[in-house]
Amino acid sequence: MNKSTRFTRRATLGLAAAATALTIGMVPAYSQAVTLDFWDMAWAGADYVTTAEAQVAKFNAENPDIQVTYRNIPWSNWYETFVTALASGSAPDVSTGGGFQAVALYGQGEILPVDDVIAEIGDDFVPGSLDAMKYDGVSVAVPWATSTRVLFYRKDILEKAGVAVPTTFEEFRAAAKAVTGNGVYGLVSSGDAGGMHWIPYVTLANGGGLFNEDGTAGLTSEASMTGLGILAGIVADGSLNPASVGYVNNDAIGSFGRGEAAFLLSGALMPSQVPPEAAALIGVVPPLKGAHGEAETLHFVNNIMLYKQTEHPAEAKKFLKWWSDNALPLWSEGKVGNLPTRASVAADERFASNEFAQAALNEYEPIAKTLSEAKGGTFPALNAVDGDGFLVSLVQAIWQGQPLDAVVPTANDHLTELLAE
């Protein structure tokens, strides 16, 4: 290769490079679509993911200038997932999440309020769901679905023992005791989050709750202790399956489905997880009246939230509203286990024909309160209260039969600590 050839080659390359640069610069700006990252929790099985992805594809087709990428996030270690993403500046634009995710992250300065989106949607939310989104004068998230705790019973077991469906907590304890024996227990529960729900449920249902009205820790209040006393009583009676301490949610549901226990506190659509022959034998206990004469129940309102790190808030809000408006297929085809918060979706016939959904929507939802009772509203510490494990340890201790005086005050102190942080 001689000098002249090399020069020519270099010149040709230079010309080619210049031409390419010119062409790239001439690409029109409007073909650059806005891309959004949407992280959606694993609300149900494989069918849900397929349906959700199809929904996102539908949005993308209808909105060529906004392209959304869908990602499904598993529940295990979810907080770790989000926090590491946020800490490294790689948060999504929009995500769904549990009941206190938005408010917790809002407290860390990572969430954009969505009052305008809610206003745009208008008056289509089931009663009570919007209140659970309000903190510090703003709405931190759009309600996505409610996870309502319902008390179920086995018709066959109660009939066989000749026991009537209880209407108060005292009757509930007596009924559980009456049916226990011969390999059947009155109550089965778990030693994880599913079992832990008994604590806020039984305390608020008796007029107390995790918190007092003034916002201080309320586990040791008289009303709360009355409620917890019911649980301790059931354990002392021998009506609780002792394996409950080590069970996880699935085990408890499996056991209830096999007819090994008469009562179970679980999500509203739990019967769809047991074989159909068993589901036919399951009934819903009308909300039990507490010691204060009224009936109250527990629910969690899951969120759709918007992140501060988003570079396109307007487009993200548009997608968020669309996701909330077009939620029906997620239930009809995706088989979500929670209940919808959009009244228009809840009115769909799929729910009209499902007796358990109806019971939950009509009997439980109207009197449902969140974890923050008796204070009300939502605040960042609730995420730690729900997630840090001390309530799980408490329910395990109660299921083990440890005396309330020994374990509840410690838990209450821990709760006070969490509030102070």
Place this chain on the structure above:
Amino acid sequence: MLQSTARNRWMWSGVTLLIVLLINLPIILMVLNSFQTTEQMLASRNIIPNVFSLDNFWALQKTPFFTYLRNSLITSFGATVLAVAAAILAGYALARYRNKLLESYAAALFGVQMFPIILALIPLFLLFKPMGLINTPFSAMIVYAVVNLPFITWMARSYFETIPRELEEAALIDGCGPIEVFFRIVLPLSGPGIVAVSIFAFLFSYNEFFVANVFLRTKEAMTLPVGLRMYMEDNITDWGGLMAAATVMLIPTLIMFAFAQKFITHGALTGGVKG
């Protein structure tokens, strides 16, 4: 030494068989359960399935199982190559030389081994993110290589201590530089040692959950241990799929150990690690 009669040998074999079965009871249960569908498992609590079906195994194709498997193999092989390459060099140095640098390095290795990796996760995440390594096998590969480095280095060092030095000394006299001696003389002879060391490195990386869970979060990037978790969501655990996936996941490592079993017991861990 005692003379073992044929009857003696068979008796011992029988006793050992019983012990092996007893010890592996949980695993036998797992494999048996992979032949039951999830519905059957929830409906009854039979230990032996009454209906054997291969449904779970066929169903694996519909799940991302093979993506997870591919990722696991890539990550583990990559980590093994990195770790073994670095460890072989370092192990050789530790086996043949003594000086201040090496003493402090050997001590540092203990420190690394003790280090709780949970502490490193967030800083590493923040380090890898701008380099674009998150959700690629490279992030996990690098961390695994480092986490396994101490143990693999010790194994390598033990192995090299058993290789007689005459060959190397002869080569040195003939005028070869020490590095050349390593690559030309020692390395070709180290087959068994390298195999043994590699198998351990591979196994540690293949089964690792915690680190992979932080760095490999998308379905396309996940490895098997993290992917297995996905079969266990709160309300819809796919027990059948989980057991089938776990059974299939075992196969590569079993094959590897069967093949390398001779090398490990003979070569790599001999001599003890001397201080």
Place this chain on the structure above:
Amino acid sequence: MTAAADSVERKPWRSGARATLTPELKTAAILLAPSILLLAVVIVFPIVQGFWFSLTNGSLLKPGKFIGLGNYVELLQSPAFYHSLRFSALFAVCNIVGSYLIGLGLALLMQRDMPGRGIYRVLLLLPWIVPSLVSIVAWRWMVMDDKALFNVVIKAFGGSPIFFLSESEWAIAVVIMIRIWRSVPFMMLSLLAALQTIDRSLYEAAAIDGATRWQSFWNVTLPQLKNISIVLCLLMTIWTVNDFDTPWLLAQGGPANATETLVILAYRSTFARNDVGMGAATSFITLFILMILVFFLLRLQRRSA
């Protein structure tokens, strides 16, 4: 080709304690370079940053204020810390003793010439090879309620069912048993390799002296295994103390925090309580305790070498 060839005639490989840039040092440095590079990136940087975290009171998202040794002081005064320290120690000691004794027994067994030995050796590795999630799920099935396998056997012998995961003492026993079960294959493999290298002539000499099987085991085998045994126990201690999977996957440190180890405490602080400072401080204290242990055990080994 270096000039070292001329002068190296019978020069010993081991150089003196002088750390001058002798050919050995340069060679050693080159050989160590890849390892040191990996370690610097993955370990040194996080250690420094982790230590900084432990001196603040921030969360992962909001950097906190510098509070000096505040986290450490709080930790050393908290009952939860001492509880998890005690349990971590119990966990480690039981594992070492159990897995060593069983591993040694199996190694001796696997030395015997018998049909199928090769297959048995591989099959005995399974508890170690199976991913932790799966083996712990399998164990849970065997113990979790009155219809589980263990209780079926207990009832067959006329006993009343034990709720292993419900009672704290039994849960502790189960988690320790699972940990030993998972550690045995590694101990067996390492001890088997070590047993293979014991000089046969030592046994022959003992036989000539009239030693019984037990005597030759006690006086020949065990002393020869001493060094590697100490190293193995050291490694196993480190791995056990840092083991997150086993207690977490079984019962998340429950029931009622009975099986909470130091690592689980650190994890909870960081991710559930949002307190990165405490999590980091817990990890550093754990590291510190391990270092002391390693130091003493290595001294022991050096003295007996």
